[in-house]
Amino acid sequence: MNITKEKKDDINVLQVEGRLDTTNYSELEDLLVRLTENNEINILLDLSALEYISSSGLRILLKYLKVIKAANGRFMLCAMTKDIREIFEISGFINIFEIFEDQAAALKS
Amino acid sequence: MNKVVINIRNDISELHEIIEVLKELSEKWDLSKKSAMHINLALEEIITNIIFYGFNDKEEHRISIEFIKEKNGVEIIITDDGNPFDLPAAEDFMDKDKTSEIREIGGLGVHFVKTLMDRMSYKRKDEKNILTLYKETV
Numbered sequence: 001m002n003i004t005k006e007k008k009d010d011i012n013v014l015q016v017e018g019r020l021d022t023t024n025y026s027e028l029e030d031l032l033v034r035l036t037e038n039n040e041i042n043i044l045l046d047l048s049a050l051e052y053i054s055s056s057g058l059r060i061l062l063k064y065l066k067v068i069k070a071a072n073g074r075f076m077l078c079a080m081t082k083d084i085r086e087i088f089e090i091s092g093f094i095n096i097f098e099i100f101e102d103q104a105a106a107l108k109s
Numbered sequence: 110m111n112k113v114v115i116n117i118r119n120d121i122s123e124l125h126e127i128i129e130v131l132k133e134l135s136e137k138w139d140l141s142k143k144s145a146m147h148i149n150l151a152l153e154e155i156i157t158n159i160i161f162y163g164f165n166d167k168e169e170h171r172i173s174i175e176f177i178k179e180k181n182g183v184e185i186i187i188t189d190d191g192n193p194f195d196l197p198a199a200e201d202f203m204d205k206d207k208t209s210e211i212r213e214i215g216g217l218g219v220h221f222v223k224t225l226m227d228r229m230s231y232k233r234k235d236e237k238n239i240l241t242l243y244k245e246t247v
Contacts, residue, residue: 022157023124054153055217090224
């Protein structure tokens with residue numbers, strides 16, 4: 001997995017590439033811990049280059065959705081591929097997150 | 110070559126072995142990206158569960174994963190010497206209540222395997238768990 005971070009207006013855009021699974025979810029978690037501890041609570045995950053997500057990865061997203069919502073921030077997802085979207089549908093997470101077509105749609109929302 | 114067997118240790122880093130073998134089988138058996146991903150997801154849940162909850166000691170154990178090419182799919186047989194665990198009999202909480210917050214406390218893994226695989230059976234033999242999965246790939 002490779003994560004790149006970029007700030008657009010007051011939103012931290014994280015591009016997550018590759019696989020998010022049991023072996024590496026803590027890398028994303030570490031970054032989310034750092035951001036939320038610094039009160040950076042508007043986060044957009046760009047999943048266009050995410051190839052695989054397991055339940056370990058999904059649990060981290062759910063955990064930080066709750067942390068960020070409790071702090072009145074926004075945790076958004078965008079640009080997921082069809083296969084990744086199917087995993088979100090199976091898990092029921094599709095209805096829990098704010099999900100956008102692409103970065104532009106998320107940033108202007 | 111219609112059968113491939115790997116033997117992994119009860120260590121999370123061994124999940125990489127599964128990724129590698131699925132890459133290899135995707136090419137050799139012409140599995141779609143989606144089928145390979147579904148098999149990978151099911152195996153990650155099952156193997157992680159065995160490693161975290163299957164053993165009461167700190168010893169090294171071996172988990173065998175057998176991939177068998179069938180006419181319209183792939184059969185996968187997972188054998189381990191851990192605590193008995195009948196996955197097909199485990200309750201799928203997500204099916205029962207899809208809006209429940211149970212998804213965050215482990216129900217998700219069972220749900221994934223049951224949803225992503227087409228068939229599944231379990232037996233306990235010679236102090237071993239033998240879990241057989243089947244995924245249609247056409």
